Amino acid sequence: MTDADDETLDAAFLALAHPIRRSIIARLSRGPATVNELAEPFEMSKQAVSRHIQMLEAARLVTRSRDAQRRPVALDAAQLEKLTAWIDGYRLIHEQQFRQLDELLAQNNIEKDAEQ
Numbered sequence: 001m002t003d004a005d006d007e008t009l010d011a012a013f014l015a016l017a018h019p020i021r022r023s024i025i026a027r028l029s030r031g032p033a034t035v036n037e038l039a040e041p042f043e044m045s046k047q048a049v050s051r052h053i054q055m056l057e058a059a060r061l062v063t064r065s066r067d068a069q070r071r072p073v074a075l076d077a078a079q080l081e082k083l084t085a086w087i088d089g090y091r092l093i094h095e096q097q098f099r100q101l102d103e104l105l106a107q108n109n110i111e112k113d114a115e116q
Contacts, residue, residue: 008060012083015059020044021052025075028062032072 015021024038039049053073056062060079064071 008079009083009086011059012061012079015055015061018052018055020049021056024049024052024056024073025061028073028075032065032074034070034072038073 016025020042023041027033027038027041035046035050035053038053039046042049053062053064057064057073060076062073063076064073
């Protein structure tokens with residue numbers, strides 16, 4: 001993994017550390033939305049929500065486009081896939097270790113049963 005990849009991961013996980021930003025990501029998983037639409041469920045100013053969106057955008061988790069007067073925000077699915085791939089790499093390592101431990105314990109139980 002390169003330093004740029006590390007910086008991208010750091011920015012993404014920092015952005016996802018805040019519950020409001022995770023809520024925004026969850027909302028965007030259903031489709032693009034404007035800042036006004038994203039701000040509706042929160043008791044904060046649109047400017048505050050916009051700052052959260054800017055952080056998600058800086059982490060490349062969301063993108064903004066222009067649609068006439070609207071500037072919809074959308075998930076960057078490719079970036080989310082990179083995060084899940086990174087997490088899955090570690091998950092697979094640990095799953096393999098657990099499978100090996102299960103096999104060892106099963107073998108140990110077989111040997112104990114054979115001794116009795």
